[in-house]
Amino acid sequence: MKHSIYIVCVMLLIGTLLGSCFKDPEINNPDSTPPSPPTDITYKALLGGARIFYTIPNDEDLLSVNASYTNAGGKKFSFSASYFRDSLDVIGFGDTAPKKVEIFSLDRANNKSEVVTLEVVPLESAISRVANSIELKPAFSSFFIDWENELEQSINVYVKFNYNDGGTNREFTSVFSSNLPVERRFIDNLNLPENEQVNVKIQVADIYGNFSDFKDFGSISLLSDDELPKSGWYLPQANDSIGGVPQGFGDGLEGRLRYLVDGIIDRGDNLNFMHTHSRGRTGNSADGNMPWNVIIDLGAEYKLSRILTHQRHSGGVENISRGQYYQSENVGIYEMYIWDEDAQAWELITEHKIPVPVGKSELEFVKLGEAGDLAYMFPDEPQFTKPTRYFRYRAMKSFNANYTREDANCLSEITLYGKKVN
Known part of the structure; x- marks a missing residue:
């Protein structure tokens, strides 16, 4: 019995000593020193965005390099890259006008460096590319739209259409969500005579608050079978x-x-x-x-x-x-x-x-x-x-x-x- 008590005491002592040796120094000595910001910052224009290149700061507890921008509606979007990368992509710009991007470093203690502001000029936006690729074709009691989304970003396609139904004007809006590179969607079960025309307008939006102008496809006549x-x-x-x-x-x-x-x-x-x-x-x-x-x-x-x-x-x-x-x-x-x-x-x-x-x-x-x-x-x-x-x-x-x-x-x-x- 005495031997058992002795062994338990020794184990408790060892555990206490080990615990004191391996305590996280950041717990006892929280780091409040912010890291340095990235340097040598440049960028390459992308479709609807920019790829930002930089030299990471020499900070041993660096966690990430971050970038953010605020759109015209006041909504902020943030992007991050881990400490072993030397670039990050910022996307979601709705046009080719100059945009201001804030870039900073973040360490493991959540300290934020000074912010560096970079002005970028993106290439044509993703929604513009999708909108320009849209094709509309009449089908049997229906019509369908095809589009390409080469960046595979999440988009919404709004299809507004109207037609005359026995003297009553009918107006509808269908919304299709997709991130596929090539897509086809149908508006079906319209069951209209071939001489009844359907007027169609289409708009594209993304998750970053950007909307294209409505593209007017005019009037189409459906096929019947x-x-x-x-x-x-x-x-x-x-x-x-x-x-x-x-x-x-x-x-x-x-x-x-x-x-x-x-x-x-x-x-x-x-x-x-x-x-x-x-x-x-x-x-x-x-x-x-x-x-x-x-x-x-x-x-x-x-x-x-x-x-x-x-x-x-x-x-x-x-x-x-x-x-x-x-x-x-x-x-x-x-x-x-x-x-x-x-x-x-x-x-x-x-x-x-x-x-x-x-x-x-x-x-x-x-x-x-x-x-x-x-x-x-x-x-x-x-x-x-x-x-x-x-x-x-x-x-x-x-x-x-x-x-x-x-x-x-x-x-x-x-x-x-x-x-x-x-």
């Missing part, structure tokens, strides 16, 4: 060929090929989808699975404009979980073809990659999946195909492994839009 009736459609049997291409196999397990054109989407509790059972090309296992084709006899000649596809869900009877949407067994990339009667050959129209939504809840995935994925036959220049009686959907890849696997077995519904040829 119709949903093709499925009552006259016919699906060839599996492995029957048209133009040398076999109809795919979709009757595996609970799936049936005919479910693709019955107007009913899979909601998890109704099992309404096709299933290739990993032998989708012809139905023979030796021929493999993908790519498999769905060939549709439309029953008459049509000019096609758009396609709406629905995936297999199988997310449970309550229909509130994601299930298989945008993942397992569903088609992520497909091609579209029409039969060219004159050439007696299949003509490739386009390839479409279904984007996977990001940052969505389970219920949001369900809502997006039930709405389906809409794609244009000619996505960059919306228009109709030449007249055709036969349409071909060619499933290329699944969503799995970033769209690289050929293990898509399922599809729930195909809906087509266009105009009947009289």
Whole structure:
């Protein structure tokens, strides 16, 4: 017992001595001496900003070099670079007028050096670059805008549009946020006649309080199409060929090929989808699975404009979980073809990659999946195909492994839009 007490006492003594040896000197002797400011300061003009170069001060507890500016609205923006760097970027300027930037050093005790003021003249602003890149194009019951954001800064695009609706003027504003280098956004479901024009103005803003002037795109006329009736459609049997291409196999397990054109989407509790059972090309296992084709006899000649596809869900009877949407067994990339009667050959129209939504809840995935994925036959220049009686959907890849696997077995519904040829 005595030995135990002795050991405990010795350990406490050692701990006390060690604690006194390794106490942070800054706690007992707080540093109140500010560091020196950066020297030899120069800059290089950037798009909407400046890259500031400097020599860091010789201060052993230097933490960072900082820069800040105040915009025309009185809001201050600050930027920082660690002590081992010799430059920092200041961004967010809305025009090319001279700007004053305050530069200073900061040490670990939060002491701030004297401020050095530098006047910089930035290049064209980020919002100006985005605004000048915007293109607007009419589409079917909609229009879309494309833009480039080479700096990948967070921006907002304000789209103001108005039109006459049966004698009543309708005005709307849609706001799109993005930091992608290339972007496309739609204003859809307008359902206006082709002779009704839409007036459009667009403005760009950033997170630094800058706004571009509204760019007036004038008046545009939208295109119109119709949903093709499925009552006259016919699906060839599996492995029957048209133009040398076999109809795919979709009757595996609970799936049936005919479910693709019955107007009913899979909601998890109704099992309404096709299933290739990993032998989708012809139905023979030796021929493999993908790519498999769905060939549709439309029953008459049509000019096609758009396609709406629905995936297999199988997310449970309550229909509130994601299930298989945008993942397992569903088609992520497909091609579209029409039969060219004159050439007696299949003509490739386009390839479409279904984007996977990001940052969505389970219920949001369900809502997006039930709405389906809409794609244009000619996505960059919306228009109709030449007249055709036969349409071909060619499933290329699944969503799995970033769209690289050929293990898509399922599809729930195909809906087509266009105009009947009289």
